[in-house]
Amino acid sequence: MTIPAISVEQLSKRFRLYHERNQSLKAAVMRGGRARYEEFWALRDVSLEIAEGSTYGFIGTNGSGKSTLLKCLARILEPDEGSCRTKGKVSALLELGAGFHPELSGRENVYLNGSILGMSKADLDVRFDDIVAFAGLERFIDTPVKNYSSGMYVRLGFSVAINVDPDILLVDEVLAVGDEEFQRRCSERFADLRAEGRTIVVVSHSLGSIQAICDEVAWLDNGVLRATGAAGGVIEQYLSEVREKRDASETHATASRSGSGEITIDALEVLGPNGHVTDVVHTGEAVTFRCHYTAAAPVPHPVFTLAIHTMEGAVVTNPHTRNAEIVPPEVSGSGFVDLVVDHLPLLPGTYDLSGAITDHAALHTYDERHRDRRFDVDAGAHNDGWSGLITMNGRWVVGGSDLRRPLR
Ligand SMILES: Nc1ncnc2c1ncn2[C@@H]1O[C@H](COP(=O)(O)OP(=O)(O)OP(=O)(O)O)[C@@H](O)[C@H]1O
Ligand SMILES: [Mg+2]
Known part of the structure; x- marks a missing residue:
């Protein structure tokens, strides 16, 4: 066994935060010359080894x-508790x-x-x-x-x-x-x-x-x-x-909800290729967008709509079930509707998912969750551009003979 270059054992480091720093001499004398402070631990029980x-x-x-x-x-600095060794x-x-x-x-x-x-x-x-x-x-x-x-x-x-x-x-x-x-x-x-x-x-x-x-x-x-x-x-x-905390504090700034409530969206989810809910997916991989709903009483011909927005608020895509000719005669109870994407065309970035359920004419909204779920797209195996929102998954075909010559 080799000795690690650095080993840190149960190291703790405490600092003092002084209050009343700029008090007068009189005030200092009054409290008997002792400064008031609060202690806090900048490091607590840290142990690790670095090979x-x-x-x-x-x-x-x-x-x-x-x-x-x-x-x-x-x-x-000297640790207050524990130790560290360097070789x-x-x-x-x-x-x-x-x-x-x-x-x-x-x-x-x-x-x-x-x-x-x-x-x-x-x-x-x-x-x-x-x-x-x-x-x-x-x-x-x-x-x-x-x-x-x-x-x-x-x-x-x-x-x-x-x-x-x-x-x-x-x-x-x-x-x-x-x-x-x-x-x-x-x-x-x-x-x-x-x-x-x-x-x-x-x-x-x-x-x-x-x-x-x-x-x-x-x-x-x-x-x-x-x-x-x-x-x-x-x-x-x-x-x-970091993303979870950000979602908790930030999404609500842009998120909003409206609708008459005969059928409600219980949750919008993003699922990765393994079928688990996630907030990070990758360009090119299989991704499912899921809308959980509940209808207390039967609702006829509901239309499910999803939308993906950029952080700036632009709508990247806005698919709905009516266009796909999937409109059940009626829906009641709880269930979910999936939009399955085999190869996610979104390029790396942060996006918001919205969902809405409307009547067949899309004139009446039962429930709409606007920019309700934030998710990130990370780079996948292949990214075909320098920037932008989507990959078109196109193939380059070179026709001119000049372009066929290898670049040097
Ligand atoms: N000399 C000091 N006296 C009192 N408090 C200190 C002192 N040095 C650091 N701290 C406090 O200890 C905590 C840890 O500080 P530290 O500088 O180690 O953080 P950091 O992870 O390096 O942060 P950053 O990413 O901002 O550089 C902070 O709350 C800081 O205010
Ligand atoms: Mg620092």
């Missing part, structure tokens, strides 16, 4: 404790410009920061040009860093951090500050570090990059570890909860 040579990501909403945990790993040399890029002195030039800061991270002057002399070149700051290296943009700060900080030959590299969000070109260089550098068997721990709100670079992911929620495991699975769990 050597892996790239590990932390995700979670703002304030969930990600940065606090990284600071514990970097020994900037080898740790290099961290946790805060914008941390370890930089604003009045000093880029050059001086490279030496200052490098020596804080444990490099000798001789090491730094050897590495200096690489550090500056990776940061792309040759022209500005003798400018005081207080005049740097935030992107320049990050580039220099990151460049120093990766050049100290860390066994473990901790990176908190800051990468998102860099421009595209720099982010690409960072990903390449991450790949090199991985190939060398170094351990990388990243925090990011960019789930796409986390998914792209991380083997494993941990999800922190209010200081508590909610899930750990393969990146895709944990990200999926996290997203589905």
